[in-house]
Amino acid sequence: MSTEKPDGLTPSQTIGPFFAYALTPRAYGGSELATEQVAGEGVAGERIRIEGTVLDGDGAPVGDAMIETWQADAEGRFHAAGNAGFTGFGRAETSAEGGFFIETIRPGALPGPNGTTQAPHLTVSVFARGLLIRLATRIYFDDEPGNAQDPVLALVPAERRGTLIAKRGAGGIFRFDIRLQGEDETVFFDA
Amino acid sequence: MSLIYPRSGLKAHPLNNSPDYRSTLKRAPSQPLILLPHTLSETTGPVFGHVAVSEIDSDLTRAHAGEPLGERIIVTGRVLDEDGRPVPNTLIEIWQANAAGRYVHVRDQHPAPLDPNFTGAGRAVTDADGRYRFVTIKPGAYPWRNHHNAWRPAHIHFSLFGPSFLSRVITQMYFPGDPLFRFDPIFQSITDERARNRLVSRFDIETTEPEWALAYQFDIVLRGRDATPTEEPHEH
């Protein structure tokens, strides 16, 4: 088979406003490949719920976004054998009010570059009409002492670090809002 | 095979800051992106090969009792990495408007008819050679309110995962020779002409089936290169 080197990457385009009946088709009666439920019953780890709102530069809700999350299991492992019911992958469409949630287990710490340890986190993609390429961010947790040594948080200016840290509130729910633009804009990464 | 993800290819992508596409104005981040090292969190990703994607999921003309209206087409291609190696067992999700340019989505207000025999959503998993195949109908162009007399060129939305978080991409496939290309700020947001043209499928007479359907070919190149490329023999 030929492995002629391709001309280059296939460029990204916006997800547009009309993806739901294919990617998050619950309301259309379609089968879903992934949902807000990342961990099935019996998966080891602390059950957590993360809630948030996606907001634009005017502070208006973004009601046509899709959030995807990717994470390690409670032991900090990806694709661990024998961890049935845990894919590590979540997908949520925002509501008309811009809201989303993810129910999962708290991930474990995991190795980072150069012998460092990464604090528990979820890796996040944000897709929406008006975004020509997905935005990459991370969700950390405000009750993790390891945040202070996390090698990725250390790359973020101190005054913006808080945008990456979910805050535990009433009922133990973690709050993580995503501000696409403007004051308190969420930190997005060049991955 | 262990993959690395150089950043050099990323220049093919559009910038979120593309003001001719007006929805970007309040949604594109204004702060600079922060360079992220590629850790285990980024070099891994979900695997869907085990998920039952049935054969009928890739035939959008068979989702209902009757046949959809419009021009039946076959869309095939290969998913490759940056070295040109096939990406096997990777999930592709597609969605599109019907032949009249109308989406099933509840918020699509275009006054064109829905087709009771067409939803417009499909899935496939690439084979060992990275190949995929969909059967569908050619989507219509549709108006949008970005500017006066704004029409999207006919397109099929494609969502792909590849081997990791870093290879994840959502894009759109276009059809050759569309007169709307030069007026479309989404297509034109890709500033490099060669990169832009990689989103235009190729009419494929070889795959076209007599008395049945035209075929278009669309290869997709995802991020990722072999970390240990075999040394090419030197010519002397």
Ligand SMILES: [Fe+2]
């Ligand atoms: Fe579209």
